[in-house]
Amino acid sequence: MRSVDVVIVGASLSAAAAAKRLVDAGLETVILERQELPRHKICSGILSPRGHRFLIENFGPLPREVLHEPTWCRGVTFHFPCMVSMSMDFFGGTTPHLHRKYSDYWAIQRSGAEVDDQTSFAGLEDHGDHVLVHARQKGEDRHYRARWVIGADGPSSLVIRALYPDYPKQIPWFFVGQKFHDIIECPLDHEYFHFWFHPDLGHYTWSHARDGRQIVGVGFKRGDNFDERHRNVKRYFEEKHGVRLSEHTSHEGCAENFGPSLINRYVFGKGNVLVTGQAAGFLNMIGEGMSCALHSGAISGEAVVEAKVTNRPVERMYRKMIASEVRRTTDQWNPFKIAFDKPHEADFPAALMKLSWRERRLVLRDMWRFILLYKEFKWGRQIAAAGMQRLFGDGYPMHRWL
Numbered sequence: 542m543r544s545v546d547v548v549i550v551g552a553s554l555s556a557a558a559a560a561k562r563l564v565d566a567g568l569e570t571v572i573l574e575r576q577e578l579p580r581h582k583i584c585s586g587i588l589s590p591r592g593h594r595f596l597i598e599n600f601g602p603l604p605r606e607v608l609h610e611p612t613w614c615r616g617v618t619f620h621f622p623c624m625v626s627m628s629m630d631f632f633g634g635t636t637p638h639l640h641r642k643y644s645d646y647w648a649i650q651r652s653g654a655e656v657d658d659q660t661s662f663a664g665l666e667d668h669g670d671h672v673l674v675h676a677r678q679k680g681e682d683r684h685y686r687a688r689w690v691i692g693a694d695g696p697s698s699l700v701i702r703a704l705y706p707d708y709p710k711q712i713p714w715f716f717v718g719q720k721f722h723d724i725i726e727c728p729l730d731h732e733y734f735h736f737w738f739h740p741d742l743g744h745y746t747w748s749h750a751r752d753g754r755q756i757v758g759v760g761f762k763r764g765d766n767f768d769e770r771h772r773n774v775k776r777y778f779e780e781k782h783g784v785r786l787s788e789h790t791s792h793e794g795c796a797e798n799f800g801p802s803l804i805n806r807y808v809f810g811k812g813n814v815l816v817t818g819q820a821a822g823f824l825n826m827i828g829e830g831m832s833c834a835l836h837s838g839a840i841s842g843e844a845v846v847e848a849k850v851t852n853r854p855v856e857r858m859y860r861k862m863i864a865s866e867v868r869r870t871t872d873q874w875n876p877f878k879i880a881f882d883k884p885h886e887a888d889f890p891a892a893l894m895k896l897s898w899r900e901r902r903l904v905l906r907d908m909w910r911f912i913l914l915y916k917e918f919k920w921g922r923q924i925a926a927a928g929m930q931r932l933f934g935d936g937y938p939m940h941r942w943l
């Protein structure tokens with residue numbers, strides 16, 4: 542059995558950030574990754590300016606091979622059923638279009654941590670002064686003894702299932718899928734990420750250019766038919782935006798835990814086991830999850846270092862320290878913050894003000910109709926309550942976190 546200070550599950554960006562803090566502090570850290578590295582990761586790869594700053598400050602300038610073509614993105618364009626489109630540039634200029642297969646591998650390598658790839662986390666036992674981690678590597682059982690464990694294993698986290706077996710039943714699950722098309726004609730500006738607030742298209746509809754092809758993406762409540770949803774969106778793009786694409790050449794999809802950050806229902810783990818990144822529920826507006834994965838990952842690593850130095854329970858340290866990232870992420874969904882502050886990295890209110898009165902009215906009406914699509918999840922009251930608590934308190938209530 543291998544003995545280390547920390548086992549991190551998942552070799553993604555949150556893991557790289559956590560590992561960087563741990564290795565810098567001299568803790569022996571091993572990352573378990575179920576796939577072979579460098580591994581594929583489904584993602585649009587549009588890094589927010591804040592995520593970009595984090596990568597540069599912690600891992601150095603980004604090499605060309607970690608980027609797709611176009612290598613950068615200028616901002617986001619929102620499209621509405623009333624046929625108004627609004628483009629918003631990111632604050633501080635363009636941001637990188639990451640090729641997740643290589644960017645994540647690069648960050649993991651730069652963290653200095655050891656990685657056991659093709660090694661799937663299977664379970665754990667927290668014994669108070671150490672945690673036993675059970676894994677499978679190429680069909681063989683492998684065991685690790687660690688002082689602390691960090692679950693950085695993404696939305697369908699097995700670490701969370703090990704701690705809270707019922708958790709997956711407590712939240713709604715979504716499916717997001719994307720198909721890649723050769724372009725016949727595409728008037729959508731390839732310098733922007735395009736998002737549709739259209740309830741008839743689905744819960745999450747997007748498109749952008751990548752490596753000479755166009756991605757058509759659809760997100761919806763799990764259980765619907767991906768092909769039908771995609772066909773509908775492709776037809777809409779053609780009819781309304783003049784986008785003519787060939788049949789798709791490849792496709793992919795995955796389950797998403799969209800929701801916890803909207804209603805301040807994060808999962809941060811228990812005992813000596815922390816949960817971070819999207820596994821914990823971090824997801825910003827329009828599904829931007831890399832910046833909060835990086836920052837929350839770093840905080841989980843810092844919490845472990847702090848627990849070691851002060852000899853205090855890591856769970857308590859982490860919950861205190863992660864509150865700042867919760868504020869940043871949940872603020873993005875907080876209607877009071879959206880109306881009276883600037884929680885996002887592009888200026889939606891300014892773009893709205895550039896429209897005529899009539900267009901503004903139509904856009905707000907369409908946004909409201911889009912929000913109603915989410916009514917069945919009963920998030921409205923919870924968002925409003927969290928927003929009020931944030932107005933009168935320092936942050937979001939911790940008692941709602943698992």
Ligand SMILES: Cc1cc2nc3c(=O)[nH]c(=O)nc-3n(C[C@H](O)[C@H](O)[C@H](O)COP(=O)(O)OP(=O)(O)OC[C@H]3O[C@@H](n4cnc5c(N)ncnc54)[C@H](O)[C@@H]3O)c2cc1C
Pocket residue numbers: 550551552553554555556573574575576580582583584585586587588589660661662663693694695696698699717718719758795797817818819820823824828829830831832834
């Ligand atoms: C279609 C799509 C488009 C997106 N576009 C964007 C975007 O443009 N910008 C943005 O910022 N975010 C985007 N996101 C979100 C972003 O990809 C995630 O929020 C981010 O990758 C979360 O990082 P993470 O470190 O928490 O975990 P993940 O990136 O999910 O990585 C988890 C890792 O854990 C590994 N793992 C899982 N289970 C196990 C196990 N049992 N044992 C060992 N290893 C395991 C996985 O293989 C993976 O390597 C998108 C997501 C999707 C699905």
